[in-house]
């Protein structure tokens with residue numbers, strides 16, 4: 001069981017550790033985090049694991065953006081988009097993809 005504040009808006013379902021079983025990640029907007037549940041493949045999940053985000057994570061999208069065959073996670077948060085890369089031990093920080101500036105949104109394309 002994990003205590004969540006209100007404002008869970010988004011869930012992403014994908015295999016983010018490459019074990020062939022679908023995992024779930026959901027946002028905790030008020031807690032500035034995402035919560036990853038590693039799927040066991042039978043409808044149950046391992047203990048939740050938390051990853052800090054910027055303020056107000058609200059939207060999630062999952063796809064293999066670095067081409068290693070393991071799903072990754074993009075998190076829309078206040079002021080930009082943060083990337084988490086999937087891997088055998090879970091998610092790891094992958095940097096900022098886009099940030100809001102006074103002039104608009106700046107998109108970063110470097111690795």
Ligand SMILES: [Ca+2]
Nearest residue numbers: 015016017021
């Ligand atoms: Ca998995």
Ligand SMILES: [Ca+2]
Nearest residue numbers: 064066068070
């Ligand atoms: Ca990947």
